[in-house]
Amino acid sequence: MTGTSSDARLITPTMLGTWLVLATVPFWISAVGLYPYIGVEIVIWSIYALAFNLLLGTSGLPSFGHGAFFGVGAYAFGLTQFNIAANIWVSLAGALLAGAFAGLLVGLFIAHRRGIYFALMTIAFGQIFWTISVKWHSVTGGEDGLLNIARLPVNLGVVSFDITDNDALYYFVLAVFAVVVVLLWRLVNSPYGRILSAIRQSEVRTAHLGYNVWLYKLSVIVLSAAFSGFAGGLFAMAQRSAFPDVMNLAQSGLIVMMTLVGGGLVSFWGPVIGVIVFLIARDVIGAATNAWMLYFGTMFVLLVLFRPEGIAGAAKLIAERWRNRSATPAVLSSETRSG
Amino acid sequence: MALIEADGIHVRFGDRVVLEEINLSVNEGELHGIMGPNGAGKTTFFNTLTGSVRPSRGRIRLDGSDIAGLDPHAIARKGVARSFQIMTLFNDFTAQENVMVALPAFRARGFDVRRAVAGDTALADEANAVLASVGLGAKAAISAKLLSYGERRALEIAVALAQRPRVLCLDEPTSGLGTDGTLRLADLIGALKGKLTIVAVEHDMRFLFSLADRISVIHWGQVVARGTPRELQENPWVKRSNLGSFG
Numbered sequence: 392m393t394g395t396s397s398d399a400r401l402i403t404p405t406m407l408g409t410w411l412v413l414a415t416v417p418f419w420i421s422a423v424g425l426y427p428y429i430g431v432e433i434v435i436w437s438i439y440a441l442a443f444n445l446l447l448g449t450s451g452l453p454s455f456g457h458g459a460f461f462g463v464g465a466y467a468f469g470l471t472q473f474n475i476a477a478n479i480w481v482s483l484a485g486a487l488l489a490g491a492f493a494g495l496l497v498g499l500f501i502a503h504r505r506g507i508y509f510a511l512m513t514i515a516f517g518q519i520f521w522t523i524s525v526k527w528h529s530v531t532g533g534e535d536g537l538l539n540i541a542r543l544p545v546n547l548g549v550v551s552f553d554i555t556d557n558d559a560l561y562y563f564v565l566a567v568f569a570v571v572v573v574l575l576w577r578l579v580n581s582p583y584g585r586i587l588s589a590i591r592q593s594e595v596r597t598a599h600l601g602y603n604v605w606l607y608k609l610s611v612i613v614l615s616a617a618f619s620g621f622a623g624g625l626f627a628m629a630q631r632s633a634f635p636d637v638m639n640l641a642q643s644g645l646i647v648m649m650t651l652v653g654g655g656l657v658s659f660w661g662p663v664i665g666v667i668v669f670l671i672a673r674d675v676i677g678a679a680t681n682a683w684m685l686y687f688g689t690m691f692v693l694l695v696l697f698r699p700e701g702i703a704g705a706a707k708l709i710a711e712r713w714r715n716r717s718a719t720p721a722v723l724s725s726e727t728r729s730g
Numbered sequence: 731m732a733l734i735e736a737d738g739i740h741v742r743f744g745d746r747v748v749l750e751e752i753n754l755s756v757n758e759g760e761l762h763g764i765m766g767p768n769g770a771g772k773t774t775f776f777n778t779l780t781g782s783v784r785p786s787r788g789r790i791r792l793d794g795s796d797i798a799g800l801d802p803h804a805i806a807r808k809g810v811a812r813s814f815q816i817m818t819l820f821n822d823f824t825a826q827e828n829v830m831v832a833l834p835a836f837r838a839r840g841f842d843v844r845r846a847v848a849g850d851t852a853l854a855d856e857a858n859a860v861l862a863s864v865g866l867g868a869k870a871a872i873s874a875k876l877l878s879y880g881e882r883r884a885l886e887i888a889v890a891l892a893q894r895p896r897v898l899c900l901d902e903p904t905s906g907l908g909t910d911g912t913l914r915l916a917d918l919i920g921a922l923k924g925k926l927t928i929v930a931v932e933h934d935m936r937f938l939f940s941l942a943d944r945i946s947v948i949h950w951g952q953v954v955a956r957g958t959p960r961e962l963q964e965n966p967w968v969k970r971s972n973l974g975s976f977g
Contacts, residue, residue, distance in 0.1 A: 578843045580846045581842055582840055582845070582847055585827070585830075585836075589823070589831050593820060596820065598801070600806060601837050604803065
């Protein structure tokens, strides 16, 4: 993660390219035999995966219960819409804040943990939130879920857009995705982002440099949960409903898998690549066989065994080899370790 | 005047007493060596000074104010920096980035998310100056994991220096270095002598005796001898224990 000129930019060429390609999706998606709604899913899950990767890739905090925050956001989107105001911005803010609050609650219990203990605690909290969503029938609708969530018009003051149509919804979530990408890119390349990365590499050293590691970890848990909740809100709107299953352990595992497959450990864009590969594989392989997870799971195992840095990591390696093909071999330093 | 002072430090792990009544006073600008056999409690004492171990009793005063029992980050903020025996560098960062995050100017912006780090020439220049001072001026852009062992040892010290500490604690700085590397490190630390207050735990007796103003010998969790290198060479305990037989 060496500093390069593009790290300092607000908007990078890669961002522009990604947005541009994504913007053309509705024009060709049906032609290549995919269901158009997959575009909406890819963009929303990409926001979720990028938010999740703030913890896993940037800060080295393995969360296996992240579905809780996504789910809390989904319910909050519906509940604010039903009980506070039928305004899309109020509902999205509700999803964001509910995610942040859930993150704070969980973070207070786990921010001093790391590694396997951190992971186990996130699973436990994920299960708690899932159980609440199933049992608290009067609020969440229990197993039946929260139905009739509306795709509220996008009110921009002077104009208002209707997003009940899937293509319109797609462009709305794409615009939101663009904003989130800019924010998160800046965040990971800011001093704050560097310190999160330092914490991932050595908590002990970072603390001895004068950084309150606990506070940094708590803050990034809150941020990650907030953006995950926000993505959950968009998801509830897109699906017109919220169900407990997005909070269950398997679903929480999916976001980990997508992020790792894509290469979230080594690349900002890794999670997005992972989401695209996963969802397309689901639709393409899933159309051919019900056992599609068997194939995807096999691919996951092979990837973890041979390319643990994921697709983005493999791509980086190939690019590096290509660049170095004419370079002179590195000279080994004479300084070696001795007694 | 004493800049850092340990007063009656006791450390107990369960029912095992690791440090018993350690007293130590290091003057401003002094290089104070700590030596002793393996398991004597040197590292535990070091960890107590820098906050990763809380003393069960006793005081540690930095410039008069008690810092015993504070968190490592709070002690670091008061101007106590440390290096690590088992190197603890940020391996995915370049040498420059390793130093940069240690700068007080960087720490002051720790929660800043508005500006990017890349392209901040003031921070980069400051980091490069620190790297140059330990002889790593040409290695700024190299990833820490790709540096040689000796270079990593130097970077360990650069990271601690970047904190602009009042007290620099070095935990076995020559650990794993060969003769050449140790000599180079001695030059580097010799150049810092007098400018900084340094507490160094060290196994290499030649290294310590040539650099230290005073040395404390810790054994069985207690200071068993203390004095200038010359005094210590005459100390019967040191002679008997073979610790002084470095020539």
